[in-house]
Amino acid sequence: MKPLRSLSFYCVAFLMVMLVTPQSLAEDWLYTVRKGDTIWGLSHKYLKDPLKFQEIQKYNGVEFDRRVPPGVTLKFPMEFLKFAPTEVEVSTINGTAHFVRRGIKQQLSLEHSLVLDDILMTEKDSSVALSFADGSELLLGENSELVFDVQTKWGETGMVDSRMRLMKGSAEGRVKPLIGPGANFEVQTPSAVATVRGTEFRVRVDENDSGVVFNEVDEGTVSVQLHENKASVKEGFGLKTASNLPLAEPKALLPAPIFVNPQSKYPGHPVTLTWQSIDGAREYYLELFEDAAMTKLVHKAMVDTNQAQLPEVELGDYSVRVRAVDRDGLQGLNSSRRFTISPVPSSPELTQVSTKYLTGEPIGLKWSAKSDATKYRLLLAKDRQFRSLVMEQELVATQQPLSEGLPAGTYYWKVAAGNNNGFGLFTEPLRFDVALPDAPIMMPLEDELESDQTLTLSWSQVHMATSYEWQISSDANFSRIVDEGTTVDNLVEVNDLPEQQLYIRVAANGPYNQARYSKTTEVNVIEPGNGKTSFSIGSVLLFILML
Known part of the structure; x- marks a missing residue:
């Protein structure tokens, strides 16, 4: 019997506690005390009945109202707090939208605010941006219908209860972090309920089947409930629900596209x-x-x-x-x-006289004038990506002559037209090539030359050449120079050469063109007559005397 009496005692005690402090089992709004706060002052600010300050004091176990130190957390039962209907502001209207209030349909304007039981409707190619009392935002897409079921503000606590039904269409939300048990942001659809607490999300009713709904979360987490089941859809995930199917698992959303060569x-x-x-x-x-x-x-x-x-x-x-x-x-x-x-000029048209030039040869870069252009920007580079720039100039004229030409290589150029608003797009680049002229070509020589004879060297003229350098060497590597010189002509005469095998070459000097020698020519310098001529004459004279 003793255990039974003990059990009865604890049950009675539990019931007494429940009757005395029913708020202790309900959700409370929590407030952190700041310097200068009193329970009396807080009760006047947040409670429907400020005279309940003594109950708040007792509920929190505070003996002296004015001695609550800063940083202490006070509990306020939700049923004690002030609350009132709140309004939803219309931030932006694109296209045409209407709202229905008490059965009367009106065209929506920025002067309107939406309240409990209002129905908001957008037309094709239209959207409405809404701002809620807690700073949350919702963009209602085209051909959409939204019913406002609950719009409540809990006094000055900062808690706002926003609940609505998306009957068709789409909505995109940026919801402020919700703090406190009275704060809600909920979107109900024909197949599921999405509860949001501080996140960026999208919800969309399928236009062909209202029982199919798409939930996508860009940031934070959304709780989606279908019938008796719930799923937590986290950042970067989405969930497709259907009223006639079980709740599926959230799936990863496709990644954000990467723009190619975006322009500012x-x-x-x-x-x-x-x-x-x-x-x-x-x-x-x-x-x-x-x-x-x-x-x-x-x-x-x-x-x-x-x-x-x-x-x-x-x-x-x-x-x-x-x-x-x-x-x-x-x-x-x-x-x-x-x-x-x-409003900047469009791209001009490029004019290119030739695609092939020689070093030192003048190059003319020209483009068409644009009537709305006051300046042009020219880029010249050695690569099509214009990473290796040769020239970058801002010009008023529609041409840029390069009178001294360019070194050998491949070049690309493009032009953009501009005005006071900036420059427009560059043209598609054009290419041209600059090559070195051919090296001189030596005129053929006799295989042999007597040392008392004059060696005449001649060669082909080279484009843009300013002078020529010639060399005569006793070895094919031209490490033992016998004679050399410089001339502006393409011909030279050389005397008193040594009697041996000689090697000859010539190079042209000109713009961006130095020491590019011709092919080597050879000549064998021999002794005058080489003994053959004297012997022949003596033999003839001796033969005559013998006769």
């Missing part, structure tokens, strides 16, 4: 954007916004290639956002850029 300025239209293709992408979704916050949607498109040409929008600053779409219809992570479409 585009010289008017057309503007073509290119990004690297992504494995597993069925298509790509592109959006164009006027503002940096990407709430003022100007254009959207679904493209099946990794390139898109923007429509001819007004000149100015824009933001573009692209994401890949996988085979399940889930849209991947965003890639965005800010750029300017400037």
Whole structure:
């Protein structure tokens, strides 16, 4: 019997505690005391009935109201707190939108605020940006319908309870971190409920089947509930739900596309954007916004290639956002850029006289004039990527003569036209090649030359040559020079050569052209007559005397 009496005692004690302090088992709003705070003052600020300050004091076990030190955490039961309906502000309207209040449909304007039970509807190619009382934002896409079920603000606690139903269309949210048990941000769809606590997310009802919903999380975590089951969708993951199917596992979203050669300025239209293709992408979704916050949607498109040409929008600053779409219809992570479409001149047309030049030969680079251009920028480089620049000049004229030519090599050049707003796009580069002229060609010589004879050397003229250097050597490597000289002519005469095998060569000097010798020519210098002539005459005289 004793154990039974003991059990009865503890049960009664437990029930008494429950009756005396029912708030202890409910969720509380927590407040950290600051210097100068009192329970009396806090009760007047946050409670519906400020006279309940004594209950708050007792609930927190505080003996002296004015002696609560800073840093202490006080608990306030939620049912004691002030709360009131709040409004949702309309930040931006693109296109046309309406709202229904008490059965009356009206066209939405920036002067309107949306409240509990309002129904917001957008038309085709339209969107509405909304701002909630806690600073959270929601962008409602085209052909969408959103019903506001709960819009409550808990006094000055900072807690806001926002709950709504997305009946069709799409919504994109940037939700502030939710602090406190009374703070909520919830989007219910025909097939699931998405609960958000401080994140960036997208939710989209399939336009062909309202029972199919796409949830995608760019940042933070979203809790998705389907029937009795829940799934936590983390950053970089998505979840496709269907009302007639079990809750699936979240899957990784496709990565953010990488733009190829993005520009900060585009010289008017057309503007073509290119990004690297992504494995597993069925298509790509592109959006164009006027503002940096990407709430003022100007254009959207679904493209099946990794390139898109923007429509001819007004000149100015824009933001573009692209994401890949996988085979399940889930849209991947965003890639965005800010750029300017400037009223700058379009590219001029290049005029190139020739594609082949010799060193020292004048080169003329010309291009067409643009009526809206006040200046031009010329780039000349040794590579098509223009990493190895030879020249970069800003000019008023539409030509740049290179009167002294260039060294031998391959060159690329391009031009951009500009005005006070900056420079437009460069032209496609043109190529030209500069080659060295051929080396001199020696005129043929006799195989032998008597040492008392004059050696006449001649060679072909070389383009742009200013002088010629000739050499005569006793060895083929020209390490033992017998004679040498410089002349402006292409002919020279040499006397008093030694009697031996000699090697001869000549080089032309000119712009960017030095010491490029001709092929070697040989000649054998022999003794005059070589004994043959004297012997022949003596033999003839002797023969005559004998007769």
